[in-house]
Amino acid sequence: MTTSEMMTLKTEPFVLNFGPVHPSTHGVYRMRATLDGEVVIDLEPVVGYLHRGIEKLAEERTYGGFIPLTDRLDYISPMSNNLAYCLAVEKLTGIKIPERGEYLRVIMAELQRLANHCVAVGSFLNDAGAYFTPFMYTFREREKIVDLFDMVCGQRLTYNYMRIGGVSQDIPEEFLPALIKVIERLTIFIEEYETLLKENEILLARSKGVGILTREMAIDCGISGPVARASGVNRDLRKADSYSIYDRFEFDVPTCETGDCYDRYRVRIEEMRQSLRILSQAVKDIPGGPVKAEVPHLIRPPVGEAYGHLEAPKGELGFYVVSDNSIAPYRCHIRPTSLINLSALRDMVKGWKVADLIIIFGSIDITMGEVDR
Amino acid sequence: MTVALSGKDIAVQIEEKFPGSLEDSGKDYLLVKSDSLPVIAEYLKNTDSLNFDYFNFVTAVDYYSYFEVVYRLDSTEHNHSIVLKTRCYDRDVPTVPSLAGVWQGANFQEREVYDLMGIQFEGHPNLKRMFLWDGFPGHPLRKDWNK
Amino acid sequence: MTVPEVIINNLPMEATPPDWPGGYWWHWVFFSIVLIGFMLTMVIIAIYIERRGMGRMQSRLGPNRAGPFGVLQMIADVVKVLLKENIVPDKADKLIHWLAPIVAFVPVALLFTVIPFQNGALLADLNIGILFIVAVSSLTTLGVFMAGWGSSNKYSLLGAMRNVAAVVSYEIPLALSIVGTLLVAGTMSLNGIVLAQDIPFILLQPLGFLIFFIAGCAEINRSPFDLMEADSEIVAGFHTEYSGMKFALFYLVEYAEAIAISAIITTLFLGGWRGPLLPPWLWFIGKTLVVFFLMVWTRTTLPRVRIDQLMALAWKFLLPLALINLFITAIQVLAWDDAVNWIAVVINIVVMGVLILIWSKFFKLGWGRIEV
DSSP, X not given: OOHHHHHSOOOOOEEEEEOSSOTTSSSSOEEEEEEETTEEEEEEXXXXXXXXXXXXXXXXXXXXXGHHHHHTTSTTOHHHHHHHHHHHHHHHHTOOOOHHHHHHHHHHHHHHHHHHHHHHHHHHHHHHTOOSHHHHHHHHHHHHHHHHHHHHHSOSSOOOOEETTEESSOOOTTHHHHHHHHHHHHHHHHHHHHHHHTTOHHHHHHXXXXXXXXXXXXXXXXXXXXXXXXXXXXXXXXXXXXXXTGGGSOOOOOOOSSOSHHHHHHHHHHHHHHHHHHHHHHHHHOOOSXXXXXXXXXXXXXXXXXXXXXXXXXXXXXXXXXXXXXXXXXXXXEEOHHHHHHTTHHHHHTTSBHHHHHHHHHHHOOOHHHHHX | OOEEOOHHHHHHHHHXXXXXXXXXXXXXXXXXXXXXXXXXXXXXXXXXXXXXOEEEEEEEEEETTEEEEEEXXXXXXXXXXXXXXXXXXXXXXXXXXXXXXXXXXXXXXXXXXXXXXXXXXXXXXXXXXXXXOTTOOSOTTSTTOOO | OOHHHHHHHHSOOSOOOOOOTTOHHHHHHHHHHHHHHHHHHHHHHHHHHHHHHHHXXXXXXXXXXXXXXXXXXXXXXXHHHHTSOOOOOTTSOHHHHHHHHHHHHHHHHHHGGGOOSSTTOSSOOOTTHHHHHHHHHTTHHHHHHHHHHHTTOHHHHHHHHXXXXXXXXHHHHHHHXXXXXXXXXXXXXXXXXHHTOSSOHHHHOHHHHHHHHHHHHHHTTOTTSOGGGOTTTSTTGGGTTOOTHHHHHHHHHHHHHHHHHHHHHIIIIIOTTOOSSSOHHHHHHHHHHHHHHHHHHHHHHOOOOOHHHHHHIIIIIIHHHHHHHXXXXXXXXXXXXXXXXXXXXXXXXXXXXXXXXXXXXXXXXXXXXOOO
């Protein structure tokens, strides 16, 4: 062997399987990564471990009876799923929601956004290696929000609170004072959290410049939500295609420029602040009155189709409902936010190391219930 | 507010450019023939006043005698949207050209439609089943699927 | 007489030779038993401090069911782990898989033999104590690599490779940061170093202390450098495929190494067993536990670094700083007869502050994306 032959060591790439059972793949998700040493060359996502056939089940349930199933889609933020489905069916039937119902819907949706971002930020930092400490802190705050939901609908995870025509029941008396306390507490908490993490050297070194998603690729893949806004796509459905009564509230839409993991983390923290703003305005202006419109128990929408979408905490969640004037939907398709956000993972990860693969995947914030349905 | 563009106006434009490719157009949808789908998609993406650069979703509905594939496109610049539909009448091997080359977002979703409805997308780089395993009998979302 | 002179005149200044009844072999038997007992007891106390301390810092209670305030939790864990089935993967290399925990454990036990508990109370008062420590402490890596290789699991191999890379990188700053204290103390024997600490060396060699602490944490796979067994990435790194007693041995190795590094820091920088009222071995144990608590604190607070960032930190940041520290200490030792004085303290602290500020401006943590 000549010296030059000895100098170039031949290495072989190998396939490492990050199996469905893994401490940080956010559910049952499998990736087959081709690695050259520690550098990721290729990535193949394998999904389908949580496929329950919810779209087929929709054809056998009534319109109102499908709402509990929508809870199980993105189980970290069920209120948004319920609301998206109800918006789609209300577009089909043209039902008008009473004022108090609309305000309650906005309050629940924004509280859900806060709870979801608590989980997202906590598990992002957990993947970065801070051994559960930020995770515990954010979950402590999420407990307060989940207690509020418990007060309203008796459930801690699958709320089944929205109905076609409004919400299912009115809030008890102690809800609004408790909500005001939570808003104050969360405002202080976000400040505390930021001082610990915003300028942390190690977090900056791990996530700044890592896993960049360019603006063109984000739009081409159809990516929405905080991931897209961190890449510079200024599209928030609460402003771009305003639904419910969001046009009455004042809030900003945070965007960032680069589209790396650090930007996605910053966008989520800023969104939490904006949600607190919306909540304080909603709590002040909430009127009295009924919370649900008078709709028959078994709805029969006219023949047609409608697409109702909203800005769920993870992105644009939409329901495409086709009706043939019977008591069950003819076809109900769910626009899967997490699956679409996942489609750019391969390009985001090429060239980075194994440790970055985990942190990039964690920063997209995916729930397998929505990917697989 | 996102304006759902009227299918009739765009229909006029498309008939000029690609005569004979349009089957029908309604208040907010365009029904095109499946062969001319890729050229119309390119046209919709690249024309200046239309600029449909954001691929929202693709799905399929089984209407017993035909399959209808529904695409929804959005434009981030002009904030308008359009629904594009196409039909395939073959029950055994329905085929539609793939739009994965035009928008990357179509890749995973077309695999899902293939998996659950059985519609073949011609020209798709990696048409494998996505949620169900390879030996699964049939395509579950079809109306005549019975286990 | 000034206060420092009073203290100096009243402390014994020579090491007392071992003069046990029965001679050397009884000394050896007695101390072997004491060391093994010490190691196991300290590990149990260390695990308790870690779990309760970490729990309280994360705003939750630690273990508090087994025994009052959870003190018997470790006993319960040890018994549980010993009773588990010993599973060996089919394709594993049996001999290497079996030998790895032993090869990892023996050097750690050897480390304790040269650490003084009291004046003259050590198993072997080698006059090259520090050299022995630096040499023996890197043998653990061999055991870790054997574990990673013998498990026939890609995750384990990845973890073991990372470990080897990290330990090799951090040996040099570790050794260099100790040399400063050796120059000031004038001897390599650990008992001698303690005796020379009229002013604790943490004040005389602050930069050395920091570098040794960081390099020590990296050598023993503790956060923020615990990517060798990164829970959230490669499942459990090199000890993924171990269960039962072998896993208990690896777990023991991790905490025993942490206690050993804490003990070495206490001896080298904090004044070992020196202290006014209490018996010296109590001072020693107390200081060791304080240093260990510092390690628990950094583990709970900081996220993890990546492997290339880890190596960049060693080669580009710690190594130059350790070299500069060495030069400055050498100049000080040449300039004054007795290098242990307060002027040197002030100079060294100022130098440390200036160096860290300047160097962190130049320093970039590793490279990023690689073109594929």
